[in-house]
Amino acid sequence: MFASHLPAAAQETIKVGILHSLSGTMAISETTLKDVMLMLIEEQNKKGGVLGKKLEPVVVDPASNWPLFAEKARELITKDKVSAVFGCWTSVSRKSVLPVFKELNSILFYPVQYEGEESERNVFYTGAAPNQQAIPAVDYLAKEEKVQRWVLAGTDYVYPRTTNKILEAYLLAKGVAKEDIMINYTPFGHSDWQTIVSDIKKFGTAGKKTAVVSTINGDANVPFYKELGNQGVKATDIPVVAFSVGEEELAGIDTKPLVGHLAAWNYFQSVKTPENEAFIKQWKAFKKNDKAVTNDPMEAHVIGFAMWVKAVEKAKSFDPDKVIDALPGITAPNLTGGISTMLPNHHITKPVLIGEIQADGQMSTVWETSGLVVGDEWSDYLPDSKDLIADWRAPMSCGNFNVATGKCGGKGVN
Known part of the structure; x- marks a missing residue:
């Protein structure tokens, strides 16, 4: 009616x-x-x-x-x-x-x-x-670029903080010394990168190969990369691998100083x-x-x-x-x-693909997995998460089933 x-x-x-x-x-x-x-x-x-x-x-x-x-x-x-x-x-x-x-x-x-x-x-x-981007990127840098010192640079909110918590636990488990990990957060839209880039350069002078793992999001990437160029930070000295910079973000900046820096994604236009x-x-x-x-x-x-x-x-x-x-x-x-x-x-x-930034703002794939990687929702490297799995099919219908206790709601949330 x-x-x-x-x-x-x-x-x-x-x-x-x-x-x-x-x-x-x-x-x-x-x-x-x-x-x-x-x-x-x-x-x-x-x-x-x-x-x-x-x-x-x-x-x-x-x-x-x-x-x-x-x-x-x-x-x-x-x-x-x-x-x-x-x-x-x-x-x-x-x-x-x-x-x-x-x-x-x-x-x-x-x-x-x-x-x-x-x-x-x-x-x-x-x-x-994280196991489909962040972890493979760190593995690539350690193996192919022989990186031993790590700058985890991110925007100050949940994604960079949790990703870096996982990466720090992963690096420590791999035998990286605590003093070889530097963590830095900046607000959304951050524009003054002079001091931070200077600190990154200084951190990279300890005689160990250093890399930046970047979870910087949004338009703050433009002045960050510009400042790297201004201070002469080349990919051959301190490579940056970005998780939130793709072809769209690169379209707005002069990519010449960024050639050779890296991005980890699951797809590139190239x-x-x-x-x-x-x-x-x-x-x-x-x-x-x-x-x-x-x-x-x-x-x-x-x-x-x-x-x-x-x-x-x-x-x-x-x-x-x-x-x-x-x-x-x-x-x-x-x-x-x-x-x-x-x-x-x-x-x-x-x-999972790792690409090198080219002068035209495109990525050239330098490494990729041989097949498809299964998305792991709960990290194996965090103590609260390692026993959790998710399966939304009946009869489990649970987002955080604890395999150790046999109970749903293993982390107090669902």
């Missing part, structure tokens, strides 16, 4: 939420993710939509304001009635929206590398866990596969810009969106409970030529 009062479009379209910062410190990274979602939805509609329904994107701007993310997520779910949300970049924004997705029982696809130590029923993590070549061509056409670049979190949205479509088709429903249950085991092609799988812990399988 009430349905007849609704506009026809509301009955005929299925809404998809896009929750990415289009202003503020994270806009440099997140605007592209909004655009790639619009492209994927447009492409899916050309194929006839999903279950015979057209998809309608609903874009909001949480403006790099972490509490506003929760407000906008609630609006998308309750007011706009979206079937799923693709969004967030920083872990603090993800942590901000988590209670909303749990309370309202909706679905979030989160496309960015993160610190792990989490597995939620309502979240699907399509970016890398990857030569038919899937990637088709994606790049499609992206440039959508952006109407032949210089438009692609990056890793975009690929994570490509995979996550394809998995959501498949899960809806498998469940024959947009109902969140049915889609959540359908997602584990769903596969989708990644752009590096493999097939990624959604695991019972709501993480995916991914290859």
Whole structure:
């Protein structure tokens, strides 16, 4: 009876939420993710939509304001009635929206590398866990570059702090001396890097090969790399491996002083596969810009969106409970030529690539895993986490099952 009062479009379209910062410190990274979602939805509609329904994107701007993310997520779910949300970049924004997705029982696809130590029923993590990025990067530096001293430099929030906690525990377990690890945090949008870069240079003069492991996020990367160039810090002296700098961030800076520095991701635009070549061509056409670049979190949205479509088709429903249950085991092609799988812990399988920054702002792959790596949600290197696993399938249905005690809620959270 009430349905007849609704506009026809509301009955005929299925809404998809896009929750990415289009202003503020994270806009440099997140605007592209909004655009790639619009492209994927447009492409899916050309194929006839999903279950015979057209998809309608609903874009909001949480403006790099972490509490506003929760407000906008609630609006998308309750007011706009979206079937799923693709969004967030920083872990603090993800942590901000988590209670909303749990309370309202909706679905979030989160496309960015993160610190792990989490597995939620309502979240699907399509970016890398630490064992799919941070740990392999440190292993590469120790083995290939013979690094013995480590600067862990990050933005001051949960992702860098937890990642560095894991990396510090890992390095100490590998026999690195405590005095050979320097940890530094700066606020979002930090711009004055002179003293810090000077400290890094000084730390690197102890006669041991030194590297910087960077979890610096957002637009603070621009002045950081500029200052490295100003102070003559070359990749041959102190290489920097970044976890949050991709082709999009490099597009805005003079990359010549950065040549040879490294980035660890699960995808680079420079990857030569038919899937990637088709994606790049499609992206440039959508952006109407032949210089438009692609990056890793975009690929994570490509995979996550394809998995959501498949899960809806498998469940024959947009109902969140049915889609959540359908997602584990769903596969989708990644752009590096493999097939990624959604695991019972709501993480995916991914290859790990380490790339060297080139003068044109692209990455040249210098190392990659031989196959896909299973995303490990709980770190083996933290005492509170080493006994925890996640499996959201019945009968376990638990994000933190303690294998030592045989109980769910092994860390006091779920």
